[in-house]
Amino acid sequence: MKTGSFLAALAVAATLATDVPAQETTIIVQSTTSTANSGLYDHLLPIFERDSGITVNVVAVGTGQAIRNAANCDGDVLLVHAKPAEEEFVASGGGVSRTDLMYNDFVIVGPPSDPAGIGGLTDVHAALRGIAESEALFASRGDDSGTHKKEMSLWNAAGVDPAEASGAWYRETGSGMGATLNAGIGMGAYVMTDRATWISFGNKQDHVIQVQGDEQMFNQYGVIPVSPEACPQVEAEAGQRFVDWLVSEAGQAAIGAYRVGGQQLFFPNAPEPN
The missing domain is CATH 3.40.190.10 (Periplasmic binding protein-like II)
Known part of the structure; x- marks a missing residue:
């Protein structure tokens, strides 16, 4: 192939490659039912997804089942409300760390x-x-x-x-x-x-x-990224971005702003960053 034809072929290939949309990143949040049934995710997720480009799918079950699902590597983030069980999950190696998120x-x-x-x-x-x-x-x-x-x-x-x-x-x-x-x-x-x-x-x-x-x-909620060491297929980076956003000033403000009938449902209380 002549040099000019070869370069032209490379240019076409590069153009085609840029026309292929980037694969969308999706994470699974194993969650307690109250956060889903209350409509909180309907309020939060469009904000996060718009700013991050990460799609969040929520599996809403009881906390015990959510923890078992996360332990089976069926999720990237755990968001539940049973602190002793959450701490046990982290201690067992299933989660990276636990952070207070909000309460009611x-x-x-x-x-x-x-x-x-x-x-x-x-x-x-x-x-x-x-x-x-x-x-x-x-x-x-x-x-x-x-x-x-x-x-x-x-x-x-x-x-x-x-x-x-x-x-x-x-x-x-x-x-x-x-x-x-x-x-x-x-x-x-x-x-x-x-x-x-x-x-x-x-x-x-x-x-x-x-x-x-x-x-x-008192009802405290916590959020935990699932450990990539325990679950090698976990979307660790994207899951951590979601956790980081939830506990950030923007995420905490979004949680506090959610109302139903004029009543605040959840009160953000993530620790301030050092």
């Missing part, structure tokens, strides 16, 4: 008739004992989610073993928060839920918040 709180909702007489209490342990003593219906997720883990720790601290009443006044749905609220409301039961899910829930009927304000009902 748990509440107990119930029918206006308030059969256990707990309305207005700010002592969650006293409220749970009141439910048990009156044998008022209580619907639990029973699914190893972050909410369920917290609920069980509160029952334990209250000195009550609800498993002894399983199928009687204590009803385990084995379902997510929305399904459990639907079931609990349908049977006139008390339900413990995170406030964000309750605010955005559309089938409240006449149920109201009966118990709130106890510091024991």
Whole structure:
């Protein structure tokens, strides 16, 4: 081939190469359901994706399942709300590090008739004992989610073993928060839920918040990049960029700006960078 023809062929090849779109980077976030059901991701992800060019796919399951999925290398980032389990995941080598991201709180909702007489209490342990003593219906997720883990720790601290009443006044749905609220409301039961899910829930009927304000009902969320050492196929760089954005000033501002019905659902509290 003559030199001129060879150079022309190279120019054509280079042009064709530049016409091929760059492969889009996609990450998977294994997430608790409350952040998805509340609409938070619908608010956050378009901002991040526009600025980064990274597409984020969210798998919304209970915290226990999300951690198991991440441990099986089925995700690039973990965003859940059960700090002891999160720290165990990192300690086991599954995650790079854990960072506080945001918080809200748990509440107990119930029918206006308030059969256990707990309305207005700010002592969650006293409220749970009141439910048990009156044998008022209580619907639990029973699914190893972050909410369920917290609920069980509160029952334990209250000195009550609800498993002894399983199928009687204590009803385990084995379902997510929305399904459990639907079931609990349908049977006139008390339900413990995170406030964000309750605010955005559309089938409240006449149920109201009966118990709130106890510091024991604090609900902290954490974010963890999945370790590329444990999971060599993980999108480590893109996952870390998402985590870095969430805890950055811009990401924290976006979290704090999210409202439903004028109410703030999540309160950013990532540590300030050194």
